[in-house]
Structure formats: structure tokens, C-alpha cells
Amino acid sequence: MKDQILPFIIETTRSIAEEQGIEVSGELDEATRLFGEGGLLDSLALVSLVLAVEQGIEEKFGARVEIADDKALSQKNSPYRTIGTLAAYAAQELEAHRAAG
């Protein structure tokens, strides 16, 4: 599931960064840090990314998952630390949603 979501998150991150006038140098991958020290996005862009990912999952997979989280802005534990952790978290929520039927 994560493999299916990852390319879509990379693409969405790139378009949100462009939309917010943030320069993206080089390739984006699982290890790309999204926010905090050395992070690509500011908090406004991060919120836009998370919302775009929620909307994208609804459009692509027909599932309304919420990837809002209380640890969102924690440097250490945030599921949005990197593109990889965000993809893993979104995949986990999507699987839980499907399992719940």
C-alpha cells in the first residue's frame, strides 16, 4: 500500500512546494525531510500538503481517511517528518479504514 501512495505523495509535495514558491533542488524521495530543521516546507505548506494527501486518497482510493494527528508538529514523533513517514502513515490509515469496512 505504501508503494502505491509514495509516488503520489512525492508528486503532491512537489506541486505544493511550487504553489507556495518554495524552491525544490534535486529529486524528492522517501528520505526528504518535510519540516523542522532542514525541512522542505513551512507549517502553512505542510498543512496544505496533508490536506491535499487526504483529498487525493479520497479521489484515488475512494476512502475518507484522516491523517490529522496530535503528534503532527513533534520533531521526533511526527508522522509528517519525511515523505517516507507520511506515506507509511497514510498507508496505515488507509488499511485501517479498509479493515474497518
Added chain:
Amino acid sequence: MSERRVTLITGTRKGIGRFLAEHYVAQGHQVIGCSRQPPEWEHERYLHISADVTDEAQVKELFARLRREVGRLDHLVNNAGIAAMNHSLLTPYATVRRVMETNLGGTFLFSREAAKLMQRAKYGRIVNFTTVAVPLKLEGEAAYVASKAAVEGLTQVMARELGQYGITLNAIGPVPIATDLIRAVPKDKIEALVGRQAIRRLGSCEDVANVCDFFLQPASGFVTGQIIYLGGV
């Protein structure tokens, strides 16, 4: 903007909510209303979606339907609310929870979901409801006043968080208006309250609609995080 304005109002079955729904239908808006029970009235530009504002799943389903069937949202008016008039020492905890869930929880859920939709268009107006009982620190309404003070805080913080998205949040604080909400309040209490206003009369739905019109208009894009109390409180 040439398209028809889309306005979502909570608690439209009766009282101020119904008045505002009809007011904005008359102004040409597409109005979506909600309440737990369906209303006894209808209009071709009014879509009613039955939902309990405290039920997150129902609120999300309402917004999913709104996205599917209407596709956008310009205005949200968080009118739904309940009151509890009682001395704090005589108030059951269940009442406090119910008041907080409806007034604060409902306002939060609708504002969050509406803002998700509005931020795509970089435009939105959210109007919340507080009460003059907050600045007057009205005795006998501890739970109600606390819930509305929380709505004021929510309004002001979300205004700062959402300003960048072109979304404004403001609140109206009405004085007592002759609706079901105050029907059970003793007459002398209402008179004492009206006596503390600069302009001593009951409020009307038109007074509320006037302030709401101001907050919703496109030209009010630089007005956010503000609380306007009626009656000069």
C-alpha cells in the same frame, strides 16, 4: 464572482438559523442547512442535510455530500447551539458535556471541515455564535458562558491560522432574542439582562442578520478574529 454563493448554516430547523437560511436564500445564495430533524419548510435553493453537529462521522458525511453535490463552499454560519440555565452547583456534569459538545465541538468540527474545502479556493467566511452573556459574566449560565467563551477563543485562534488561506472567522454575540432558547428563562432575568445593554430592548433576527451580512461580504476580507456584540454590550 459570478457563480452563486454557497452558504452552509447549522441549526436551521427553527429560530435564528431558519431566519438566516431564508434570508440568504432570498439574497440568491445556494443554502445548505442542517439540524438533527428535518425542517417543516423547503425552498428550491435550500438543501437540508440531517446531521447531529456533535457526531464527527455525520459531519464528515455531510461535507462529503456537499463536495459531491455542490462542489464548493463560500460561507459557514455556525448557528447551532444549546443553552443551559442553571446555578453551577445544581448543574449535572452530563449537561456541561452536552453544552460543550454542541457549542464548542460542533463549531470546531464544522469550521475544520469547511476550512479544508475553503482553502482550496483560497476564499471563505466563517461566522460563529457567542453571546453577550460572556462579557456580562452572567450568573446562572456557567456552562453556556464557558462554552461560548471557548467559541470566542476558537474563532480568534483559527482566524490567525487560516488568514493565509483567505478565510476569515468572526463571531456575533447576540442579546436575548425571542426564540426557543430563552423561552424558559424567567422574565425578570431577561429584563435585568436587557437593562445592562446600552440599547435596552430584545434583539431581533434582523439585528443578527445585519452583522452576519457584514462578516460574509467579500469586502470584509480584512476583518477577522473579531467579536461583535449586539445592543452595545
